Amino acid sequence: xxxxxxxxxxxxxxxxxxxxxxxxxxxxxxxxxxxxxxxxxxxxxxxxxxxxxxxxxxxxxxxxxxxxxxxxxxxxxxxxxxxxxxxxxxxxxxxxxxxxxxxxxxxxxxxxxxxxxxxxxxxxxxxxxxxxxxxxxxxxxxxxxxxxxxxxxxxxxxxxxxxxxxxxxxxxxxxxxxxxxxxxxxxxxxxxxxxxxxxxxxxxxxxxxxxxxxxxxxxxxxxxxxxxxxxxxxxxxxxxxxxxxxxxxxxxxxxxxxxxxxxxxxxxxxxxxxxxxxxxxxxxxxxxxxxxx
Amino acid sequence: xxxxxxxxxxxxxxxxxxxxxxxxxxxxxxxxxxxxxxxxxxxxxxxxxxxxxxxxxxxxxxxxxxxxxxxxxxxxxxxxxxxxxxxxxxxxxxxxxxxxxxxxxxxxxxxxxxxxxxxxxxxxxxxxxxxxxxxxxxxxxxxxxxxxxxxxxxxxxxxxxxxxxxxxxxxxxxxxxxxxxxxxxxxxxxxxxxxxxxxxxxxxxxxxxxxxxxxxxxxxxxxxxxxxxxxxxxxxxxxxxxxxxxxxxxxxxxxxxxxxxxxxxxxxxxxxxxxxxxxxxxxxxxxxxxxxxxxxxxxxxxxxxxxxxxxxxxxxxx
Numbered sequence: 001x002x003x004x005x006x007x008x009x010x011x012x013x014x015x016x017x018x019x020x021x022x023x024x025x026x027x028x029x030x031x032x033x034x035x036x037x038x039x040x041x042x043x044x045x046x047x048x049x050x051x052x053x054x055x056x057x058x059x060x061x062x063x064x065x066x067x068x069x070x071x072x073x074x075x076x077x078x079x080x081x082x083x084x085x086x087x088x089x090x091x092x093x094x095x096x097x098x099x100x101x102x103x104x105x106x107x108x109x110x111x112x113x114x115x116x117x118x119x120x121x122x123x124x125x126x127x128x129x130x131x132x133x134x135x136x137x138x139x140x141x142x143x144x145x146x147x148x149x150x151x152x153x154x155x156x157x158x159x160x161x162x163x164x165x166x167x168x169x170x171x172x173x174x175x176x177x178x179x180x181x182x183x184x185x186x187x188x189x190x191x192x193x194x195x196x197x198x199x200x201x202x203x204x205x206x207x208x209x210x211x212x213x214x215x216x217x218x219x220x221x222x223x224x225x226x227x228x229x230x231x232x233x234x235x236x237x238x239x240x241x242x243x244x245x246x247x248x249x250x251x252x253x254x255x256x257x258x259x260x261x262x263x264x265x266x267x268x269x270x271x272x273x274x275x276x277x278x279x280x281x282x283x284x285x286x287x288x289x290x291x292x293x
Numbered sequence: 294x295x296x297x298x299x300x301x302x303x304x305x306x307x308x309x310x311x312x313x314x315x316x317x318x319x320x321x322x323x324x325x326x327x328x329x330x331x332x333x334x335x336x337x338x339x340x341x342x343x344x345x346x347x348x349x350x351x352x353x354x355x356x357x358x359x360x361x362x363x364x365x366x367x368x369x370x371x372x373x374x375x376x377x378x379x380x381x382x383x384x385x386x387x388x389x390x391x392x393x394x395x396x397x398x399x400x401x402x403x404x405x406x407x408x409x410x411x412x413x414x415x416x417x418x419x420x421x422x423x424x425x426x427x428x429x430x431x432x433x434x435x436x437x438x439x440x441x442x443x444x445x446x447x448x449x450x451x452x453x454x455x456x457x458x459x460x461x462x463x464x465x466x467x468x469x470x471x472x473x474x475x476x477x478x479x480x481x482x483x484x485x486x487x488x489x490x491x492x493x494x495x496x497x498x499x500x501x502x503x504x505x506x507x508x509x510x511x512x513x514x515x516x517x518x519x520x521x522x523x524x525x526x527x528x529x530x531x532x533x534x535x536x537x538x539x540x541x542x543x544x545x546x547x548x549x550x551x552x553x554x555x556x557x558x559x560x561x562x563x564x565x566x567x568x569x570x571x572x573x574x575x576x577x578x579x580x581x582x583x584x585x586x587x588x589x590x591x592x593x594x595x596x597x598x599x600x601x602x603x604x605x606x607x608x609x610x611x
Contacts, residue, residue, distance in 0.1 A: 009386075009387075009390070010386070010387040010388075010389075010390040010391075010392035011387070011392055013383040013384065013386045013387035014383070014384055014387035014388070014392060014394075014395075014398060016379075016380045016383055016384070017380050017381075017383070017384040017387075017398065017402070017482060017486070018394075018398055020380065020475065020478050020479070020482060021398070021401045021402065021405060021479070021482070023475060024413075024417055024472075024475030024476065024478060024479050025401065025404075025405045025413065025416075025479050026401065027416075027420055028413065028415075028416025028417045028419065028420045029412070029413075029416050031416060031419050031420045031423060032412065032415060032416040032419055035419050044426055045419070045422065045423075045426070092312065095305065095308055096308070096309060096312060098305070099305040099306070099308070099309050100309075103301070103302050103305055103306075113309070115590075116313060116316075117312070117313070117316065119586060120316050120317070120320070122532065122533075122536035122537075122540075122582055122585075122586050123320070123536070123540065123578075123579050123582040123583070123586075124539070124540040124555075124556055124559070124575075124578050124579065124582065125540060125542065125556075126540075126542055126556045126559045126560050126563075127320070127323070127559065127575040127578055127579055128319065128320060130323065130559070130563060130571065130572075130575055131319030131320050131322060131323045131575070132319050133335065133336075134322050134323060134326055134335060134336045134337065134572075135318075135319055135322060137335070137336055139334075139336045140336050141322070141336070141337060144336075144337070172315065172316070172319075175312075204301065225407060226407065229407045229408065229409060230409075232409060233408075233409020233410060233411050233412065233543075234409075234543075235411055235543070236542055236543055236546075236560070239560075240560065240563060244564075250409060250411040253411050253412075253415060254411060254546070254547075257415060257418070257547055262415075262418075262419060262422070265415055266415065266419065269411070269412045269415050269416070272409060272411075272412060273408065273409075273412055276408065276409060280407065
């Protein structure tokens with residue numbers, strides 16, 4: 001029996017969550033949108049309704065076509081990292097999830113191995129980036145090994161503080177976001193479907209491509225959304241592993257904040273938000289995420 | 294069962310082993326290098342083994358001091374953990390029933406999880422800057438209108454006093470436990486909520502009905518029936534709450550004000566420190582993470598073992 005009192009119960013139970021998101025997420029986003037039309041002085045931001053910040057975000061972008069302006073080039077480079085990291089984490093994450101679900105028979109072993117892949121997620125990302133320094137640096141282990149083996153005589157420079165190290169570190173940190181959702185989708189696949197495919201003469205690859213991949217679609221989409229949004233907004237890995245020399249959409253915003261150009265940073269944040277939302281919207285057309293819960 | 298393993302199994306096992314090496318190798322490298330001898334450098338070879346860099350760390354490096362950053366992160370992490378667990382349980386309960394705005398709240402949580410952290414961080418920073426500007430402007434206007442005026446009353450004196458107090462004392466609302474705490478919660482709460490969804494989707498309400506039928510109050514039903522059953526998941530929520538806060542950097546970056554958290558300090562140190570002391574700090578930070586993860590897993594195992602021992606008495610014909 002639902003009496004008058006208990007009808008309100010879910011509201012007060014949900015209230016703390018709603019308040020936190022309202023104050024620290026929804027309102028900040030609204031304020032960012034508002035401030036992106038404001039002006040600023042050296043020490044404060046002033047209400048206005050100007051498009052200057054967007055104009056400066058896209059400074060000379062139309063005039064200089066077909067050459068790419070700084071903003072377009074930054075986004076292009078960020079998208080390139082995105083695509084690269086997405087492809088690698090997808091293949092790696094899918095392979096590992098497949099191994100855990102279909103090749104490991106004992107549930108206990110599966111849990112232990114799955115835990116092994118997730119534990120680093122609970123440790124510090126900054127430290128996991130710093131950890132590459134003794135391996136990839138000029139005098140690092142990799143260079144020592146390469147020179148010791150006589151493959152090169154000079155230490156290889158592009159291992160650290162380069163696009164290579166940024167990609168490596170992003171893959172290192174974000175593959176877990178692919179593994180977990182794909183693992184989740186895959187473990188719900190009815191094993192008899194796989195047997196049926198084999199019995200009907202499908203090869204291993206055909207089974208993977210025509211049975212397992214379509215049935216893991218939701219997991220793949222969720223993992224992709226995670227990885228792509230993280231890389232699109234990244235400024236920590238690109239900063240640290242790129243030796244603060246590589247631009248990214250997130251890093252541009254960070255630089256403008258440091259220079260106290262808040263309204264311009266806000267305009268760039270809104271542009272980034274629009275790009276990310278477009279990507280998510282595209283990915284969501286492939287799946288219904290609520291079905292997964 | 295003696296089914297022979299396929300060739301794919303061995304290839305995939307090798308891939309998995311390499312991935313685990315890739316995952317843990319670098320961290321193990323700096324764990325080893327943090328015990329570098331006093332004259333050793335940032336790379337191999339090891340020049341002896343010592344605790345030199347840990348002593349060095351404890352003596353304090355960097356401005357602000359790493360030990361302060363460590364204690365900041367620890368305190369914030371504990372507060373974030375407690376709030377995340379409590380709010381997640383409440384919200385988990387709420388979502389078991391229908392309520393208006395349910396979908397909006399759910400999608401907000403998901404959005405908070407996946408939108409780029411730099412945007413969230415900037416938004417919170419702007420919000421607090423507006424709060425600050427508003428308070429300062431209010432203080433100024435109070436002083437202008439109520440200090441040194443003709444015919445003062447107790448009320449105008451009071452308002453004038455507030456105005457000059459703001460002018461003299463107010464600096465910023467931003468801080469570790471205001472904007473910083475909020476920024477961390479936008480990151481930990483979605484995880485907590487998703488875990489609670491998973492819990493309550495599999496939770497059989499018959500247990501609660503039975504408790505109610507036997508005369509338990511709502512609080513007793515929660516405390517003696519539901520809580521023991523969902524405890525393992527709550528440990529999971531707490532694990533996410535603490536470790537995500539302890540390691541958080543992107544959302545903290547613009548939103549913690551003048552106090553630095555450990556990851557922010559670490560990032561700063563990478564550009565200024567060129568000795569293995571930074572590895573020592575890495576080892577300490579990772580040790581804290583592992584202690585927390587270990588405690589969580591151990592507690593889970595103990596809870597499960599107790600359950601097996603005392604178990605349910607279903608089907609025992611009592």
